[in-house]
Amino acid sequence: MKGKETRMSIDPKAIAEARKEWEERSVAPALKRFKLVENPSRFYTPLDLPDFDFIEKVGFPGQYPFTAGTYAFLPYQAGLKGTGFIPQSPELVRAGRYSGYGAPEDYRDYQIHMQSLGARSGPNIAFDLPTQLGYDSDSPMAEGEVGRAGVAVSTLRDFEVIYEAFTAERDIDRIASNFTINAPANMIIAMYVALAEKRGIPVETLRATPQNDILKEFVGRGAYIFPPGPSMRMMRDSIVFITRRLPSFNITSIGGYHMREAGATREQDLAFSMAIGAAYLHEGVNAGLDIDSFAPRFSFNVFGGSMEFYKEIAFQRAARRMWASLLKERFGAKEPRSLLLRQPLAAHIGCISTTLQRPLNNLIRTVVGGMASAMSGGPPESWPPYDEPLGLGWSLEAIQLAEDAQRILQHEAKLCDVIDPFAGSYFMESLTDEIEEAGWTEFEKIQTMGGVVTAIESGYMQQEVAKSAYERQKRIESGEDLVVGVNCFTGEHELDVRTTRLVPHPYDPEKMELAESKQIANLREVKKTRDNQAVIRLLKDLEVAAKKETENLIPRLIECVTAYATIQEMCDVLRGVFGKYQETNI
Amino acid sequence: MHDKRKIRVLVAKPGLDGHSRGAKVVAYGLRDAGFEVIYTGLHQAPLQIVNTAIQEDVDVVGLSILSGAHLNLTKRVVDGLREKGAGDKMVIVGGTVPQADIAKLKGMGVTEVFTSGASIRQISQFIKGKVGGGPASFEGKGDKDEH
Numbered sequence: 001m002k003g004k005e006t007r008m009s010i011d012p013k014a015i016a017e018a019r020k021e022w023e024e025r026s027v028a029p030a031l032k033r034f035k036l037v038e039n040p041s042r043f044y045t046p047l048d049l050p051d052f053d054f055i056e057k058v059g060f061p062g063q064y065p066f067t068a069g070t071y072a073f074l075p076y077q078a079g080l081k082g083t084g085f086i087p088q089s090p091e092l093v094r095a096g097r098y099s100g101y102g103a104p105e106d107y108r109d110y111q112i113h114m115q116s117l118g119a120r121s122g123p124n125i126a127f128d129l130p131t132q133l134g135y136d137s138d139s140p141m142a143e144g145e146v147g148r149a150g151v152a153v154s155t156l157r158d159f160e161v162i163y164e165a166f167t168a169e170r171d172i173d174r175i176a177s178n179f180t181i182n183a184p185a186n187m188i189i190a191m192y193v194a195l196a197e198k199r200g201i202p203v204e205t206l207r208a209t210p211q212n213d214i215l216k217e218f219v220g221r222g223a224y225i226f227p228p229g230p231s232m233r234m235m236r237d238s239i240v241f242i243t244r245r246l247p248s249f250n251i252t253s254i255g256g257y258h259m260r261e262a263g264a265t266r267e268q269d270l271a272f273s274m275a276i277g278a279a280y281l282h283e284g285v286n287a288g289l290d291i292d293s294f295a296p297r298f299s300f301n302v303f304g305g306s307m308e309f310y311k312e313i314a315f316q317r318a319a320r321r322m323w324a325s326l327l328k329e330r331f332g333a334k335e336p337r338s339l340l341l342r343q344p345l346a347a348h349i350g351c352i353s354t355t356l357q358r359p360l361n362n363l364i365r366t367v368v369g370g371m372a373s374a375m376s377g378g379p380p381e382s383w384p385p386y387d388e389p390l391g392l393g394w395s396l397e398a399i400q401l402a403e404d405a406q407r408i409l410q411h412e413a414k415l416c417d418v419i420d421p422f423a424g425s426y427f428m429e430s431l432t433d434e435i436e437e438a439g440w441t442e443f444e445k446i447q448t449m450g451g452v453v454t455a456i457e458s459g460y461m462q463q464e465v466a467k468s469a470y471e472r473q474k475r476i477e478s479g480e481d482l483v484v485g486v487n488c489f490t491g492e493h494e495l496d497v498r499t500t501r502l503v504p505h506p507y508d509p510e511k512m513e514l515a516e517s518k519q520i521a522n523l524r525e526v527k528k529t530r531d532n533q534a535v536i537r538l539l540k541d542l543e544v545a546a547k548k549e550t551e552n553l554i555p556r557l558i559e560c561v562t563a564y565a566t567i568q569e570m571c572d573v574l575r576g577v578f579g580k581y582q583e584t585n586i
Numbered sequence: 587m588h589d590k591r592k593i594r595v596l597v598a599k600p601g602l603d604g605h606s607r608g609a610k611v612v613a614y615g616l617r618d619a620g621f622e623v624i625y626t627g628l629h630q631a632p633l634q635i636v637n638t639a640i641q642e643d644v645d646v647v648g649l650s651i652l653s654g655a656h657l658n659l660t661k662r663v664v665d666g667l668r669e670k671g672a673g674d675k676m677v678i679v680g681g682t683v684p685q686a687d688i689a690k691l692k693g694m695g696v697t698e699v700f701t702s703g704a705s706i707r708q709i710s711q712f713i714k715g716k717v718g719g720g721p722a723s724f725e726g727k728g729d730k731d732e733h
Contacts, residue, residue, distance in 0.1 A: 129602035129653055133629065141631060144658025145602055222604020222628045262607050356702040389702050391654065391682035466610040473611045477705050486703045583627040586610055 010046045019045060044427035052429060057321075061377075061419045063336075064328065066320040067432065068420035069377040070340050098180065100126030100150035101507045102515040103522065104161035107151040111165035113506050122166065122175030122207075126150030127188075132223045134184050134571030137519035147515025150180070154519065154568070156561045157526050159191045160198075172196060173205035178253075183225040185212040186234055187570055189242070189249075190557035197562070209250040209299055212238055215276045216255060218456045218581070219465055220262030225571060228453045230578035233549065236283040241554040243284070243294040251294060252280060255301030259461075261352050263469025266306065266315055266435065271442030272461060273303055274322050275452045278443075281331055282451075291331045295338035302343055305350020307365060309372050311435065312347035314428055316376035317420070318436035322443075346378025354389045358485035360497045362386035363401055370409050374416055380409035387501065395501040459584030466586055523566070530564040538563050539573050546577040592622040593717050594644040598635045599628045600663060603653035608680055612648065615706030621713070632662035640672050645717045648709075651681040657690060664695045676716055680704065 027039055046052075061069035099114075100107055100123075111123055127150040130142035136154040137146045146152050153159055166175055172195065181188045189210055196203050214231040217224040224231070235252075242249045256264070256273030264272065277298065284294045304315050323341040327333040349369035354362040363386040370382035382405035385398035409415045422428035446455045455461050475481040482488045538560045545551045560570055597613040599606060606628060613625045624642050626635060639647050647667070649660055660679055667673050679691055680700040688699045697716060700709055 129655075133602045135602070141602065141629075144655040144662075145653060148654050149603075217604070220607075222606055223602075224604075262605075263611075389682065391652075391684045466607075466614070469607045470611050470614040473615065473706065477707060487705075585627075586613060586625050 048430045049426045066324045067317045098124045102147040102511045103518040104158040106511040108165045122177045124178035128152045134225045136566045136568040152519045154566045155526050155564045173201045176207040179210040182214045185210045190561045194562045207248045212252040213254045219461045220258035224581050226578040227581045228456045237552045239284040240287050250299045251297045253299045253301040256303035260305045264465045265468045267438040270439035275446045279452045291333045292335040292338050300343035307353050312372050313376040314431040314435050316346045317432045345373050345381045346376040347372035356389045367405050380406045382406050396503040534563045535565045543573045594622040595646040596624050596639050596644040597648045598626040600659040605652040609650035619710040636666035646676045649679045
């Protein structure tokens with residue numbers, strides 16, 4: 001550095017001596033007074049962070065190693081309105097709030113209703129469980145679940161109906177879509193392409209993010225169909241197809257969050273997500289792609305999820321640094337964009353931290369999460385709405401409170417005025433190092449086993465996560481971990497504070513009840529009017545192609561969906577070739 | 587303890603819901619509490635669960651459902667058990683069940699519903715109280731000495 005030299009005046013010997021004196025003169029009498037053996041709080045000094053190199057370990061926001069942030073400043077700070085659920089800067093094209101229910105007609109009408117209330121974004125589609133598991137709405141396996149956890153999509157016809165809400169200035173070359181779909185992700189990608197082709201829209205203009213993170217499904221969430229090996233072949237097909245044909249598409253939205261919800265510890269969450277990301281990157285490289293041609297199209301859902309404020313912040317900083325280092329050092333990426341860990345929010349509490357008991361407390365919890373997100377490089381999003389654990393869907397009241405919480409954090413508390421406010425903190429930097437190191441240790445352990453696919457096939461990752469979940473439960477039951485209103489502070493003088501859930505929700509429960517019969521009729525109509533001979537022929541072609549490992553199946557799937565082959569017909573063909581995943585015993 | 591076999595519990599995941607944390611934690615917990623536990627794994631059709639419950643000769647069927655499809659799936663399991671002459675097996679449900687649905691489930695023949703925040707201790711004491719063979723310290727109101 002030229003010019004005026006700045007010198008950090010840190011004298012380790014003097015600090016050590018001062019610490020000793022503090023312990024004797026201030027801490028010891030306090031311990032005596034409170035009859036304690038050990039100081040219940042920790043205080044950090046430069047001694048906890050020896051040989052700290054700011055540029056190497058932190059750097060500047062938006063620059064390697066991205067500890068301080070993915071971007072130079074948060075994109076929404078450029079918008080006038082704010083964050084999260086509310087509209088952002090007009091230049092940003094984003095998919096809207098995660099939603100989906102009923103038959104496609106119901107969801108289309110919901111979208112039109114939301115547009116009448118000012119929604120401008122594309123759909124962020126929740127698919128029902130039968131769709132996610134590759135079953136049609138008329139399958140015996142689907143009974144009772146059609147249109148419940150999301151919207152039912154069995155054929156391209158259903159997709160066409162949903163997207164009737166998106167035409168003209170909201171046509172699919174203008175909006176972005178999100179698809180929370182994993183095992184049949186390539187079928188849904190094929191449907192979007194087919195929809196564009198039918199509308200005469202160049203597929204290059206399509207913007208979307210399929211979740212398409214199948215490996216975490218084996219560890220958490222459980223929406224898998226095929227075994228891990230063939231699932232990775234499907235992943236390779238999406239990486240190659242999207243890279244070559246859909247330049248504005250994200251390939252995947254990787255998330256450790258689901259594994260965390262399933263019980264993973266912080267370190268497992270971090271290591272498993274990085275290992276899963278690395279496995280997908282290897283698929284692309286092994287398929288002959290240049291790392292910088294596709295790594296920038298990897299996005300992340302979310303990691304983390306706990307009430308431990310400091311540790312969740314450190315975790316986010318460690319995750320950004322690990323991903324950047326993984327790409328740069330191990331994959332040789334050169335494009336700065338390849339190194340970015342792009343995700344919609346940073347630290348958060350996770351749904352698992354919300355309680356059914358005294359549910360309004362969840363609002364307090366998510367404000368803590370919103371603060372952690374803002375302080376770890378994300379928007380101050382207070383997520384999820386407080387009534388998440390009630391099993392009734394988010395009420396509009398709860399959504400309003402969540403939105404207001406983040407508005408208050410941004411505009412009144414001004415939490416977003418500083419990026420990475422903990423940068424350089426002796427405490428935060430040493431905690432970040434600690435979490436990163438634990439993450440790498442577990443990451444290397446998985447690599448030694450042969451990588452994530454092997455670690456999933458052997459059941460290692462699933463068992464470790466289940467064990468961690470059980471350990472947590474035991475700590476809650478023994479009172480070692482405290483959860484307010486659940487295992488402590490539950491006396492009869494405590495109040496269960498409630499608020500109303502009176503504003504009618506745009507999801508119509510009656511429509512949800514009727515969705516199954518409506519969808520079965522829809523499907524019957526499609527099967528009656530389509531060219532069944534063509535479907536049989538195309539499914540046969542799909543089977544032949546599936547048996548040839550090197551062949552990319554997505555062009556075949558596009559042909560199939562265009563002929564209105566169903567999700568289950570396509571998945572059944574692939575189940576026949578690939579087999580079905582059988583869970584390892586617990 | 588009486589000189590009889592361990593209480594056998596089937597922990598089952600009916601339907602397509604893949605959230606297995608609760609089911610696995612309960613399975614581990616009941617195993618540690620001295621029960622014989624069989625876990626079905628994910629994506630089980632109601633009839634498969636009925637058949638497994640009969641084949642494994644379990645005393646208790648625990649259904650874990652977090653997808654919102656609990657009314658439909660539970661009814662099919664309960665009816666299936668009755669149809670196959672196994673209506674005496676106790677069915678309990680765990681998961682994300684709205685308050686208003688708990689009475690509906692009990693009306694179908696479900697003995698108890700355990701929602702988020704329930705402890706393994708509560709579940710295990712409840713089963714021991716109902717099925718018998720429970721420890722002397724059990725405070726519940728079940729018929730400990732049936733059989």
